[in-house]
Amino acid sequence: MVETTPPHREHVEQVRELLEKFHVENHLLDASAGERRGLESTLLHRQQAVELERRLRGLHAADLADLLESLPPDARELVWFHIPAQRRGEVLLELDDAVKENLIAHTSKDDLLSALAGLDADDLAYLGKDLPADIFHQALEAQASEDRRWIRDSLSYPEEEVGHWMSSEMVVVHQDQTLQAIQALLQQQASLPTHTDKLFVTDQRGLLCGVLFLQDILVNAPDVQAKQVMTTQVVTFAPDDDADDTARAFERYDLVSAPVVNERGKLVGRLTVDMIMDYVREAAEKDALNVAGVVEGEDLFAGIWASARNRWPWLSINLLTAFVISRIIGGFEGTIGQLVALASLMPIIASVAGNTGNQTTAIVIRSLALDQLHAGNIWHLFRKELAIAALNGAVWGVVVGLFAFVFYQNPQLSVVVTVAMMLTFVLAALFGVSAPLVLERMGGDPAMGSSVILTGVTDALGFFIFLTLATLFLV
């Protein structure tokens, strides 16, 4: 019977229960002793530590990382120091940035160096930016000189470029080799790099000339040469290609791995689907947080002060737009003083128009991400969104007009509300299409901040239009 890896949650849950039991028992111990006793010295603690280490051994590095991320600081350190030093390297690779920083800061230099000792060049390059400079350089010294060069090269690429994500581990064969010779070559290796679905084939000049799928080696006769059965139509990437486009290409062409070549066609690295999936997930999470105005991922247990400041940049932008809006309303205080009903109706227009603008923006951001927008259809999109806004503005404007009539029995007021809704809807759609396009054109991330900007603009417009119409026609 196959020993299936049990659902990770179950394992992780067991460790959590164990930790809670510790917590309770240690607490009782403290209470009964009447003073805080050094835990290391108690027999009970030693038994618990053995039990904890046994449980932790059964967990995959990715599951250990998940567990650490979900624990409060004291339990987190307890678990971290019960993971053997040589396994901590793998776990660091799987942790999210905030928790990684936190644990690196709490680990001694020697422990960190032994954690890093087991990692290969790719992994070390990946951790490079998070490590203290002196420790990173010492770990670098332990690598072979060609690996050192690789790590430095890799670190020179920003996270948005393929070079940052490529690996140096790949199997390269020559186009004249027979499948038999290639299989003999593979047999000399204990194992192939992960996600090796194909080997890279080079020609006399050492340039990439095709790829040989593992299955092609298995299904063809052994005396055939690589060049006879290799695939020559290959999706390749350049080290400075955009990571977003690359992720799309991996999905589009259902790739497991792909060669990275320089402008001369020389192989410089390999991309694998697991790195791409990590990138896609990280980018999606970052977008979701950015849209809500959180600058970066927070450690769930980060200090209050650090977390509070992480939310300030967007709060202050939001506050600035709110001040502008407040001054716009301030300009109409005379009108509001004469017809106080305006104060209770104006938030409806601002709120609903903000929502409709955000809907438009979401559609545009999605089309931009899917690369569906180009000169030929952008006007079509503008016209369509304006038509939808006019239609929805009319429908919902009448509803709000009726609502206003029920409470204030003032027909002119209802007409002004309805017209203000329509105008604000159309302008919200105009800005809803333009904001992400302008942010994208300026080289920014269209998802980032368009919601705060858009809501600010639609609120300001909604209040201004409504109060202007009210001043002209109602008082």
Place this chain on the structure above:
Amino acid sequence: MVETTPPHREHVEQVRELLEKFHVENHLLDASAGERRGLESTLLHRQQAVELERRLRGLHAADLADLLESLPPDARELVWFHIPAQRRGEVLLELDDAVKENLIAHTSKDDLLSALAGLDADDLAYLGKDLPADIFHQALEAQASEDRRWIRDSLSYPEEEVGHWMSSEMVVVHQDQTLQAIQALLQQQASLPTHTDKLFVTDQRGLLCGVLFLQDILVNAPDVQAKQVMTTQVVTFAPDDDADDTARAFERYDLVSAPVVNERGKLVGRLTVDMIMDYVREAAEKDALNVAGVVEGEDLFAGIWASARNRWPWLSINLLTAFVISRIIGGFEGTIGQLVALASLMPIIASVAGNTGNQTTAIVIRSLALDQLHAGNIWHLFRKELAIAALNGAVWGVVVGLFAFVFYQNPQLSVVVTVAMMLTFVLAALFGVSAPLVLERMGGDPAMGSSVILTGVTDALGFFIFLTLATLFLV
């Protein structure tokens, strides 16, 4: 030299230019003839059609799908009907739901049947729900009887379960077979199913007992039996497993493919990373649209009426909350009438508190998605978010208080603004943590709608607290 697949954008761009040229020329043709001439009959058109077909042949099915999605209706149909019928099946598989529906509706029954004829059972099951019932049944009849059963089984699983995404194509070997025998078996097959990184190994009872990586076949001696080199610690899934959890497991354990087994341990299907990536991307896009209040993906060129209605459900919820808020303010019209400055200050509190609540919600949604929240740390999170809110409320409350003082020189008003900000911030944090937790507990998607609900609640609270304090202390 390797013939690398050129960046798809370039190819797609060429077709787009061609289409625009057609458009201009056809337009000139129409104008000079003075009447709308049947395009089929002109020589020019025939040349263009040949050129278009040549260009389309060079495109990958996924690129054709992208192109179709980005074209307005007339150009889209022109391209669709110049794709050979037998390729249209592949293209349908890659299209997003909205455009797929649109093209299926515009294709004749015979054309659809020949498009579907080239698809295997998995693909047909995937398209099942989008096809008209009679055409689907006719296509089903053309399949072998075991494939028919497979398709019916597959369709019985909802999209959120593994059963919907699994494929029937897999290579299964017996544990006693030697690697040589297995290789001979593979050589009889023209090609292996895509994303075959491992074969599934079964025992005497036909139950899964391990997996054999292709590389294990290549690097081990040919006379070794499968059971000697197979991996027995396997990540397996059940057909009714949650697709989200499964996607996380694929990332966590860096899987390319994985067996799906029933409760007895019998193999029932195979999952591959390309389906998982599609699922992850679709789910992320759906979330992004839902957060903004768009129910489902829209065809960029869908009719205005259909698009407008797609945005109504959230607009109406938003409108309801806006009505409630309007009535809350309405209850304080007497106070506002006496101190009109309240009308211009109140949107600041509502807007900034809404933002801080959304930040909290984003953090909670992320932690829920990463499965980091459990009974042991939920109170920690509550306390932390409340502390951050109190801190931020105090800091920004003072800023708004100063702003109010600059414009109104009323110290009591400034104090009321500051206190109202603090209270609203703390309540926004309370709801920001609770809303996604309650939605999750109720079995809903915590991302869906929490933004609209939260903004409604914080607006209502912000206005109510501020206006109540103002009524008590200012007028």
